[in-house]
Amino acid sequence: MLVEKKAQAKLPTTYGIFEIMVFEEVANGKEHVAMVMGDLGDGEKVLSRIHSECLTGDVFHSLKCDCGFQLHTAMKNIAEEGRGILIYHRAEGRGIGLTNKIKAYALQDTGLDTVEANEALGFAPDMRDYNACAQIYEMLGVKSIELMTNNPEKLETMRKDGINIVARRPLVVGKNKYNEDYLRIKTEKMDHLFTSADLNAGNMHLSFENDCGNDLTANKETTPTEEKK
Ligand SMILES: Nc1nc2c(ncn2[C@@H]2O[C@H](COP(=O)(O)OP(=O)(O)OP(=O)(O)O)[C@@H](O)[C@H]2O)c(=O)[nH]1
Numbered sequence: 001m002l003v004e005k006k007a008q009a010k011l012p013t014t015y016g017i018f019e020i021m022v023f024e025e026v027a028n029g030k031e032h033v034a035m036v037m038g039d040l041g042d043g044e045k046v047l048s049r050i051h052s053e054c055l056t057g058d059v060f061h062s063l064k065c066d067c068g069f070q071l072h073t074a075m076k077n078i079a080e081e082g083r084g085i086l087i088y089h090r091a092e093g094r095g096i097g098l099t100n101k102i103k104a105y106a107l108q109d110t111g112l113d114t115v116e117a118n119e120a121l122g123f124a125p126d127m128r129d130y131n132a133c134a135q136i137y138e139m140l141g142v143k144s145i146e147l148m149t150n151n152p153e154k155l156e157t158m159r160k161d162g163i164n165i166v167a168r169r170p171l172v173v174g175k176n177k178y179n180e181d182y183l184r185i186k187t188e189k190m191d192h193l194f195t196s197a198d199l200n201a202g203n204m205h206l207s208f209e210n211d212c213g214n215d216l217t218a219n220k221e222t223t224p225t226e227e228k229k
């Protein structure tokens with residue numbers, strides 16, 4: 001038993017009402033979350049996102065990555081379908097944890113890219129595994145999923161870890177002037193499946209639209225606060 005279900009309740013969100021379930025990973029005490037909407041029925045081809053924790057993007061709306069945009073778009077897609085699961089996977093920093101991710105950000109401030117910064121700290125570019133998620137799907141009676149992701153390596157690792165992925169839905173959102181290099185490196189070094197045209201179509205998104213009135217797509221070196229002055 002890798003995970004144990006600890007709690008469940010209704011959770012109304014701006015996208016609709018989910019059931020929130022907490023699953024504790026026995027080996028390390030990590031609390032993974034499943035946000036479930038609708039009747040999963042036969043458990044086949046359930047629209048799903050395994051979202052790796054990104055405190056900076058998900059909570060503080062960081063523009064250095066695309067995580068927050070992807071999280072909210074995934075919830076919206078599930079709500080539109082009326083059926084699906086978002087697993088909030090506590091694998092912050094692609095598995096290296098928050099402190100190391102912020103150390104990697106500091107190295108990125110000196111010119112290293114996201115892959116080089118991980119390597120300089122002695123980590124592989126991606127340290128995640130999805131065994132806990134595989135067991136969560138099993139416990140929820142899910143037999144196969146349509147996964148929202150752009151990352152082919154994630155598909156491969158998830159399949160190796162026992163998740164039956166029968167379709168992929170792209171999730172290309174949130175491009176802005178602060179994450180252009182990060183997204184470029186994703187396609188150049190991590191083989192993510194999107195083009196710059198896809199990115200432009202998914203520029204800043206919906207409720208994440210920049211409501212300070214600043215142009216975050218222009219390639220300027222000023223911060224939004226500086227622009228306001
Ligand atoms: N180590 C490290 N982790 C990062 C960095 N930027 C974002 N992350 C973490 O990366 C994880 C998300 O992975 P991504 O590479 O953005 O995307 P993905 O999950 O592999 O692929 P998608 O499903 O397409 O989103 C989150 O846990 C973030 O905290 C970074 O520069 N360094």
Ligand SMILES: [Zn+2]
Pocket residue numbers: 054056057058065066067068
């Ligand atoms: Zn992020």
